[in-house]
Amino acid sequence: MGQKKPLCLLVDDQKDILTLFSLSLASIGIESHLAQSLSEAYIFLERNNYDLCISDLSIRMGGEGREGLDLVEYIKKHFPFMPIIVMTAYGEIPTAVRALQLGAYDFVCKEVMPQQLCDLAQSALKRNLNYQKKLTRLIGESPVIEKLRDDIQRVAHTQAAVFISGESGVGKEVVAQLIHSASNRSEAPFVPLNCGAISGELIESELFGHKKGAFTGAYENKKGLFKEADKGTLFLDEIGDLSYSAQIKLLRAIQERAIRPVGSNKEETVDVRILSASHRNLKALIENNSFRKDLFFRINVIEVRVPPLRERIGDVRLLIDHFLKRLRVKNDQPKLDISEAAIKVLEQYDFPGNVRELENLLEAASVLCRDECIRPDDLRLSPPQERPTPAPNPRLEKNPKKIAPQKINITTNKWNNNSFLEQILTVYASSHLTLPDMMESIYCVLIKMAMEYYANGQRKSADFLELTENSLRYRSKACEEKKLLVGNNVTIANQLRVLFGPFFSPETPTIPIDKIVDELEKRMIKSAIRNHKDDLTKISQQLGISVNSLRYRIERKYKL
Numbered sequence: 176m177g178q179k180k181p182l183c184l185l186v187d188d189q190k191d192i193l194t195l196f197s198l199s200l201a202s203i204g205i206e207s208h209l210a211q212s213l214s215e216a217y218i219f220l221e222r223n224n225y226d227l228c229i230s231d232l233s234i235r236m237g238g239e240g241r242e243g244l245d246l247v248e249y250i251k252k253h254f255p256f257m258p259i260i261v262m263t264a265y266g267e268i269p270t271a272v273r274a275l276q277l278g279a280y281d282f283v284c285k286e287v288m289p290q291q292l293c294d295l296a297q298s299a300l301k302r303n304l305n306y307q308k309k310l311t312r313l314i315g316e317s318p319v320i321e322k323l324r325d326d327i328q329r330v331a332h333t334q335a336a337v338f339i340s341g342e343s344g345v346g347k348e349v350v351a352q353l354i355h356s357a358s359n360r361s362e363a364p365f366v367p368l369n370c371g372a373i374s375g376e377l378i379e380s381e382l383f384g385h386k387k388g389a390f391t392g393a394y395e396n397k398k399g400l401f402k403e404a405d406k407g408t409l410f411l412d413e414i415g416d417l418s419y420s421a422q423i424k425l426l427r428a429i430q431e432r433a434i435r436p437v438g439s440n441k442e443e444t445v446d447v448r449i450l451s452a453s454h455r456n457l458k459a460l461i462e463n464n465s466f467r468k469d470l471f472f473r474i475n476v477i478e479v480r481v482p483p484l485r486e487r488i489g490d491v492r493l494l495i496d497h498f499l500k501r502l503r504v505k506n507d508q509p510k511l512d513i514s515e516a517a518i519k520v521l522e523q524y525d526f527p528g529n530v531r532e533l534e535n536l537l538e539a540a541s542v543l544c545r546d547e548c549i550r551p552d553d554l555r556l557s558p559p560q561e562r563p564t565p566a567p568n569p570r571l572e573k574n575p576k577k578i579a580p581q582k583i584n585i586t587t588n589k590w591n592n593n594s595f596l597e598q599i600l601t602v603y604a605s606s607h608l609t610l611p612d613m614m615e616s617i618y619c620v621l622i623k624m625a626m627e628y629y630a631n632g633q634r635k636s637a638d639f640l641e642l643t644e645n646s647l648r649y650r651s652k653a654c655e656e657k658k659l660l661v662g663n664n665v666t667i668a669n670q671l672r673v674l675f676g677p678f679f680s681p682e683t684p685t686i687p688i689d690k691i692v693d694e695l696e697k698r699m700i701k702s703a704i705r706n707h708k709d710d711l712t713k714i715s716q717q718l719g720i721s722v723n724s725l726r727y728r729i730e731r732k733y734k735l
């Protein structure tokens with residue numbers, strides 16, 4: 176059927192209990208993620224979409240003093256559709272009752288037979304038919320968002336193909352998920368594909384699947400996204416980026432309601448609803464012959480427009496509230512807050528990168544701010560250029576000049592702007608990383624940021640960082656394998672995010688990552704040479720590289 180298994184978050188500090196229950200749940204087709212502490216549970220919740228949570232209540236887990244009840248409260252607030260079953264020890268009924276009052280689905284005594292727990296899990300899932308809808312929320316109360324909600328409801332009940340238009344970062348994928356969740360296909364999968372992220376040769380196999388041996392590297396049969404989305408919804412994001420030949424194949428699949436996997440001579444029928452989106456103007460693409468008109472009419476039976484954030488500035492406050500809640504958990508900053516003055520600055524900003532930009536700005540500011548309170552300075556915003564700078568309100572901000580610090584423009588001031596590079600170097604001042612690891616960490620963080628910014632669009636991310644797609648792929652794989660810094664040294668990664676964050680905006684054409692890294696490496700070597708007065712052995716020890724490779728850098732690469 177291609178339907179995804181329900182996913183459960185199991186939380187308990189006893190490993191054997193986790194293993195026992197996860198095996199039992201697996202036997203009835205429920206997959207589990209196991210968290211052995213509450214802090215781990217919060218991280219899992221942030222990263223995955225769960226259909227159910229089963230958590231021990233009876234202990235303080237992780238030593239951070241958070242009680243199991245907090246988890247119940249948190250889930251109910253953030254994922255109101257997710258049922259929670261709590262486990263208690265005998266004698267802890269009052270706590271269990273409190274959990275029910277907070278919205279838990281039911282409780283069981285920890286000594287239950289696994290079968291009882293399975294029955295309960297199944298009934299919780301069954302009663303909660305909304306389990307596909309859980310995470311997707313459209314925050315906002317402005318008239319344009321209310322209209323968007325109406326549009327979503329209206330189009331959800333037809334089978335027509337919907338094209339979701341809107342600028343980058345406005346929430347087009349959120350809208351696509353909501354259309355799916357409100358439709359009669361909501362119990363089948365919602366399968367998103369970022370068309371810009373897949374190279375021309377692979378797109379056919381990605382969409383339609385392939386047979387083993389169909390081409391070099393096709394070691395297994397592959398199902399393809401059309402089949403995975405059978406009975407459900409296929410969301411083709413950035414459809415304007417599809418190559419012309421892929422457009423022809425897609426058109427055929429939509430018209431015939433059938434696909435043919437690469438290397439197969441048999442057609443297979445599929446029942447898929449197509450939603451698509453692009454921040455590009457498809458009509459303009461048709462004019463210059465890079466998008467097919469016939470495909471346009473097929474995918475654009477109904478158009479839903481998602482308004483830019485500047486048309487719903489009244490919602491900025493609600494969105495801030497929403498993102499801060501997430502950051503409190505994600506960064507483990509329970510008191511994280513924002514000053515009224517900073518909110519005002521945001522309410523007067525244009526947001527060329529829309530909701531995603533707001534989210535990124537807050538994330539960067541949450542790292543920079545002192546005493547867990549985001550102030551205007553922490554936002555590092557330039558004043559809007561198109562309109563007059565709003566008069567500072569002395570009541571809100573003691574030092575109005577500080578409201579909008581100048582950001583360093585990577586293109587006009589160039590990446591070799593002294594103070595910008597020095598700021599990066601200070602990030603590493605007290606780290607014990609080797610030179611290659613330091614440089615690698617910059618690649619890891621910037622590639623991650625670019626992939627987030629371009630919604631996993633590999634080609635766009637590579638272009639933005641002035642890398643080839645191959646090099647981007649190779650480097651991201653290395654980052655994943657090593658879990659280098661991005662995973663392990665959160666502070667360094669966060670500081671880099673803060674420094675580079677402002678450049679992830681439409682104003683910056685590219686970030687020449689290779690050049691930046693070379694310049695930084697050169698400066699580090701120079702400073703080590705100064706420190707150790709040309710003693711190559713000491714310099715190589717400080718930098719964590721061999722004398723030979725140091726020599727190569729000094730004599731050949733940088734000619735120092």
Ligand SMILES: Nc1ncnc2c1ncn2[C@@H]1O[C@H](COP(=O)(O)OP(=O)(O)OP(=O)(O)O)[C@@H](O)[C@H]1O
Pocket residue numbers: 312313314315341342343344345346347348349350412453454497530531534628629630
């Ligand atoms: N109204 C909203 N309420 C809550 N979160 C939102 C809203 N709109 C957008 N977001 C969040 O903003 C980010 C960007 O949204 P999304 O990926 O849906 O935008 P998009 O228009 O598809 O972007 P792109 O054009 O780059 O593909 C996501 O993290 C999403 O959860």
